[in-house]
Amino acid sequence: MNISSALTSPVFQAFSAAAGALVIVAGAVLGTLKLFGKRVGHAIESYKGWLIMIPLVLLTMLLGRGAVIVAVTLLAAFGFREFARATGLYRDWFYTGTVLAGIVALGCATLVMDPRLGAPGWYGLYMAMPVFVIAAILLGPVLRNESDGQLQRMSLAIFAFVYFGWMFMHLGFLANSMHAYAYLLFLLLAVEANDIAAYTAGRLFGTRPLRRAISPKKTVEGSLGALAVSLAMPWLCWPVFPHFTPTQLVLIGTIIGVGGQLGDLVVSTIKRDIGIKDMGTTIRGHGGVLDRIDSLIFVAPLFFHTVRWFHGL
């Protein structure tokens, strides 16, 4: 991945064109709805957020592998920061610092070459990283000679590192793949399409709540709609990864359709337990970083290992 390969890559060009077309179509639809007096205030705010995020994503991809890995590391760090601020772990510098150092270490492991295989990205170190970071987190109470409230802090730190750091940052490791543009751009597009489909299908046909105690607005109909769209997406994008078999396309579609919904519910559970509505105010019309990447966190590692199992990186 670099600037010249991005500019000559048909996959990058196709996804950029598709993103541009989607932005124009969505803008036209929203504009028309507004003209007819429909209440689309929230959707327009969300649309304005996309107008900033889409060019940023494409620019990062254009800049190449390093930029993607740095961007994913920063997203993980800011996502963790939101979680730490929401739970109060933020005030504890030892745990916050250890998790942030772990996230940076994951970024480095993704960026360097594998010393044995010579391939980009030190896979073995990346996969072993939770062992070292969890060991460092568990040192906290011992170093301080303190036990009061430490179990909660350790648990929050370990969960945050594994979920928002290690699991999410598999996305960055995809930048080391031979098919980096295809995998990354497809994953981003499919996960967002899954989110939007769940919202739209829920608004149009939704009657039965999916998990009332966690997220009252989500409906069974919305989830099924999202699953249908996610199952269709790999087939639509088949030309960008022609080496996938039809069974694998169905598997990828299921992972995104189900995983995307679960990722959303995981972050909703966290928010509900803490008693907050949004994780932050970073992205206009979307809430915090974690509110935006919630589905990706869950899907990225599942997608990564499925793809790697069948085709290597």
Place this chain on the structure above:
Amino acid sequence: MKIRHWHYEPVSDFGRPLTERLRQCPREPGMLVYALRLVANLLLRLSLRTVFRFRVHGRERLAKPGSCILVCNHTSHLDTLCLVAAIPVSRIHRTYPAAASDYFFSDFARTAFSSILINALPFDRHHGGAESLDRCASVLGRPNTSLIVFPEGTRTTDGEVARFRSGVARLAQSTGLPVVPCHVTGGFECWPKGRCLPRPGRLELRVGEAMHFDETTDVATICRELRDAVITLKERQ
């Protein structure tokens, strides 16, 4: 088996926009902010020493444990920088220069500069003075905190020490904390009010002995005594 519920305590400025979070005082600790402030402070110390040949007399009085109010004459923007560069590095995150909210917190760039790099406390000098004084008192309630106040309310236009406004006296009365008089010399010559950028010169900070006041001393007397103490430091040169 019954598992005890966890108790979450989100940061006090959770969910508020960035500008509002920066205006809040005392702020929630953030590693990035602390690191930026530390680097800025060290660079400030270096540049004051090289460009302005900055010297401090009575530095040890700024390092005494416990909270205190630092009162200084106001000759230029350099005064705040001098005081911030004179306190021990370990206390920079607990030292709050009271800064006019209508100037230093008027837009995002100034707010970010004042709050992140200087750790300024927004002080409303025109209206809502009582609210600002409450904020000062709440900040001073924390251990080992210093509040930097310029009781003249604005920078001097003639180099002289103007009349002290009553806020600082009321704060000293209500908190009962020691008040340390300070005097900066050279600020007026280096960066007078109305001038766009400072010119190199010599800056000197003199720190006096801490003064104690109680509720029985009246506001006018405290103001007078503090102003006299600051002027005495100036004359001692």
